[in-house]
Amino acid sequence: MTLIHDRQSNPAAGDEDRPIGYGRIQRKEDPRFVRGKGHYLDDIVLPGMLHGAILRAPVAHAKLVSIDTTNALAHPKVVAVITGKDLLGLKLAWAPTLSADVQAVLVTDKVRFQGQEVAFVVAEDRYAARDALELIDVEYDVLPPLVDARKALDADAPVIRDEIEGRTDNRIFDWEMGDKAETDAVFASADVVVSQEVVYPRVHPAPMETCGAVADFDAVNGKLTLYETTQAPHAHRTLFAIVAGIPEHKIRIVSPDIGGGFGNKVGIYPGYILAVVGSIVSGRPVKWVEDRSENLMSTSFARDYIMQGEIAATRDGKILALRTHVLADHGAFNATAQPTKNPAGFFSIFTGSYDLLAAHCSVTGVYTNKAPGGVAYACSFRVTEAVYLVERMVDILARKLDMDPAELRLKNFIKPEQFPYANKTGWVYDSGNYEAAMRLSMQLAGYEDLRREQAEKRERGELMGIGVSFFTEVVGAGPRKHFDIVGLGMADGAELRVHPTGKAVVRISVQSQGQGHETTFAQIVAEELGIPPEDIDVVHGDTDQTPFGLGTYGSRSTPVSGGAVALVARKVREKAKLIAGAMLETRPEDLEWEKGRWFVKGDPSAGKTIAEIAMAAHGTMTLPEGVDGNLDAEVTYDPPNLTFPFGAYICVVDIDPGTGQVKVRRFIAVDDCGTRINPMIIEGQVHGGLTDGVGMALMEIIEFDADGNCLGGSFMDYLIPTAMEVPDWETGFTVTPSPHHPIGAKGIGESATVGSPPAIVNAVVDALAPFGVTHMDMPCTPARVWAAMQGRARPPI
């Protein structure tokens, strides 16, 4: 394969050498976005459309005594008020979640978290729907809430899911991976063992666009068109068929331009179902768009893992084993979006980038009186938590051994020649060169100079910290025999049509939320077929227009759908070869492929371009036997393994000793996502994830008070980084292609979100080393940092 970088080596090259496939090109979606012509959910206006609004519970745990909707129904602009009782009649009061649990669409028996859906108003306009919410009278009988996951399994804990027959506690699942006996044996004989409780707090993806839906039920034809902010339109169609009982061929899901997703838009929320019910009841289209507080308080949060970590090593710094037990807070319903066999997602990648003798993890999931969710915010199915744990533990070990954290990592990396590498919890890492990435990161950072600067500043009492993290991700789920979501195998389809004039359309099952699919997937086809990207239309986000597939999350679009697109283009290329053979009156095996044309081996002048072949395929010539009269193809790609992107991050922080304010001065990110399709888009994905990391490490948290009140329910309380809190990112890359992926690509969407929080926290803890601080839980707010400096071995400066 020729990469565009090679082709671009001659800038004066003529048309003949013009880059076709991979490389930095502007995004095809940008012209509409910069003109304000994006088409997002709330931009959809249908004739006769009504507006819905949800009444939400003000308390975290309460029996529902009564709902009186009389006054709301008397409002002149109100068309309908729907309660849980109405839904019971329709058998829609409870809906299946993506984790084989059920979730209340509207409360029927009791409230289980603050902000839970209680009633749905349908009115003539947005303002009237909101007005009517205040006219609904609800009586609650407040129950003691369960807020602290550590108390969820206590004998006297209130049972949250008492509607499930026979349930007497709040345990959702127990799950483990690795060999416990083997791991315990290694720990028992190790020179050094360090332990630390590491908490990854509850955070929220908070995309700029909140979630919403426009439901349009056509009673005559029985067809539901549902516009939704969804990252997974096909999975939603199947689930809606199951939930609502509407035959699947009568459901069309349209996911328009999405204003950011980050996993927040994977699940099916009660609001979507209520919009559908509202449309069926009213006979008119119904729009429902949540406000920011609804988004932060009720839709899929992320993390909330309490991890007991232990690491064992030799005295000279050879890491031997890791073990952990995790208490996972899933909220009131188990609604995490993850593969069926992986209740803790891919957390078992917590062995990280190191060659270990043994590892064991166990996870206990519990219900609490908090919003449901858990897998979101660019987490790669809990790889975020896993990487944070191992990278904190390695840093704590480095401190214990008085070793440089970068040197300790370099000493323990899996070596390039060990790939494919089977780790101790069942993963087979596809490829990697960890040392190269780490060394490049250290070189870009000027690591030795930074350490010297730090030593000098410490002499002067200044607080500077240098944090290192190295991550291995596991993305691109997955092989369908191992990974499914509610029984749907995690494969993705692609359909490619080359029109008679040589322009093309590729239809894909994944859905962009800003990642630039319309550009990247056009570039993959361009690379394979030699058709310029601007001549390739990428269609996505409409189940009536695209092949089946599981959608965009877990960094799976390029690893899975990208594979499908490359393979479908190759299928078209092979078909074109047969047709070219007939056109050139030669045997197909005597043809050679180059940049968009088949030509006769040894006679480059005798050839046919894809456009010429496309015209012939649709024309009047007699086609070879078995070749249809078109230049189309379709495939479903079932990846043989997952892909394992990796990276080496270095963060430099300065801490104000008077206030505890942490300033990220520099951040150096070296990523390896295998083959790079569009470096500009890759860099953008990395930048965004690094900013997420600063948010989580320093600012973001969804906390609750003792009564279960959400304390992060608006952007005044849930702090997100602005341009003032983040530095100008410094990025670099290495390229280690995936050996099994059709184009060697591994995925990049979540790498930086996964890899950056430990680098930042490690830097903060490093800065505070003179105070004897060895660990701090996120977010490292000024108050927490300042408190950590108090009463330590060395007084505050």
Place this chain on the structure above:
Amino acid sequence: MQISMTVNGSDVTSEIEPRVLLVHYIREVLGLTGTHWGCDTSNCGTCVVLMDGQPVKSCTVLAAMAAGHDIRTVEGLATGGTLDPVQQGFMEEHGLQCGFCTPGMMLTARALLDKNPHPDDAEIRQAISGQICRCTGYATIVRSVQWAAAHPAGPGLDDAPATGHSAGTGLDGTDTAVPDVAAEIEDTEVKA
């Protein structure tokens, strides 16, 4: 109540409820959906429009308060068929991903450049500090605004490209060759 204002150079008059927010008026009455809504609390800035040339958060301005004023939205950034250099800059430097915060970011950038044609990076960061982008990490937004500052008359008009490369050619509906950005910014700094 009846209100009148100028929106993107055109006079508009409407009968509205007094409580209608400017963002809803622009989106739902005027049908200009390029202005977005994101938080209700004046924190996110996806709803930024220019009122008499100043960025305002239209979710916390009543439409009635905008009466008699000059409003400019993203739909009013391009003149004729020509993109504002800020719009071009966001495409050149990948200043957007999902595009949701982009209209507000671009309008703030336009207001900044009108006041300060050659801002430094810190001034750009300060200018957009009341707005949140969840996708880009801001560095490419800063570069986008710098691109616009370096190309006050747009690509290929104010200064001839030193060298050309093929990035982006033809994707915005034009055949304009995209100039070599780094070389041009360097040139401008020399001139300045």
